[in-house]
Amino acid sequence: MAEQSQEGELLLDVRVAESSWIHKFYLNQEKKILGTFSSVLFLIAWELVGNTFQLINPMFMSAPSLIWKAGYQMFASGEIWNDLYVSGVEFLWGYLLSVFVAIPFGIAVGWYKKMAYIFDPFINAMNATPRVALLPLVIIWLGIGIPSKIGIIFLGAVIPVLVNTRDGVKTTPANLLSAARSFGASEWQVFRTVVLPSTVPFFLTGMRLGVGRALVGVLVGELYAATAGIGFMITVAGATFQTDKVFVGILIFALSGMMSMELLSAVERRFDKWRPKVGAQQ
Numbered sequence: 001m002a003e004q005s006q007e008g009e010l011l012l013d014v015r016v017a018e019s020s021w022i023h024k025f026y027l028n029q030e031k032k033i034l035g036t037f038s039s040v041l042f043l044i045a046w047e048l049v050g051n052t053f054q055l056i057n058p059m060f061m062s063a064p065s066l067i068w069k070a071g072y073q074m075f076a077s078g079e080i081w082n083d084l085y086v087s088g089v090e091f092l093w094g095y096l097l098s099v100f101v102a103i104p105f106g107i108a109v110g111w112y113k114k115m116a117y118i119f120d121p122f123i124n125a126m127n128a129t130p131r132v133a134l135l136p137l138v139i140i141w142l143g144i145g146i147p148s149k150i151g152i153i154f155l156g157a158v159i160p161v162l163v164n165t166r167d168g169v170k171t172t173p174a175n176l177l178s179a180a181r182s183f184g185a186s187e188w189q190v191f192r193t194v195v196l197p198s199t200v201p202f203f204l205t206g207m208r209l210g211v212g213r214a215l216v217g218v219l220v221g222e223l224y225a226a227t228a229g230i231g232f233m234i235t236v237a238g239a240t241f242q243t244d245k246v247f248v249g250i251l252i253f254a255l256s257g258m259m260s261m262e263l264l265s266a267v268e269r270r271f272d273k274w275r276p277k278v279g280a281q282q
Contacts (some may be wrong), residue, residue: 062243070244086228087218090146094153095214102161103203110169127163131155132220144225153217157210168202200271208264215257
């Protein structure tokens with residue numbers, strides 16, 4: 001009886017250890033597990049409604065299997081590669097140009113008070129204005145080719161990066177600035193060792209926000225006036241009721257935005273410890 005009791009206790013301990021390991025694994029991966037489960041459940045429900053039982057007219061709604069089939073055919077035939085190339089070139093040029101302009105200009109506006117007095121009204125006005133409303137003017141100025149798309153992407157992405165960079169400079173803790181100056185640091189040394197490091201997390205946040213604005217610029221620019229691109233493909237597919245192709249284009253935009261923002265979020269987390277803490281200002 002004593003041996004059976006000891007064996008039962010050992011089995012109980014093993015089960016507790018196993019359950020504890022499973023519980024820890026779940027807690028560590030809870031976000032991924034719940035996200036995957038909800039996504040799979042949504043796709044199954046969508047497939048049943050859109051394809052298996054066809055509760056909605058296929059002309060107005062597709063299904064995951066049909067979208068996958070359409071996407072495979074488009075990539076296999078090569079018809080989508082030129083659209084991807086055009087949209088990719090527009091996005092990269094417009095986004096990179098916005099970053100290269102916004103970061104130094106935002107730092108200058110945040111660092112020099114007179115520049116802030118001059119440019120803040122224009123920056124705030126542009127921040128409050130939907131950049132899509134400027135698209136007709138951009139097309140008049142730059143034509144209907146790739147330059148106009150780059151222009152609208154630039155206008156969409158430059159403001160979030162600029163505003164975050166400017167505010168990052170302005171929120172540099174005053175006690176750190178005073179401490180650096182009290183030790184005889186020059187303005188350039190103060191800027192390089194105090195202001196710039198504390199600004200890095202802010203303009204990384206602006207870059208992450210700018211990705212979404214840039215993708216909106218790609219889509220809107222190609223919807224309005226274009227002869228190629230993923231947005232143009234969506235327009236043509238929608239006009240001809242090719243719902244599967246419309247969803248393929250939407251998924252390309254969604255996946256591009258998710259991957260870009262995840263990459264920038266990882267970089268942002270790497271530098272988040274450089275962000276000034278509230279307690280440091282007191």
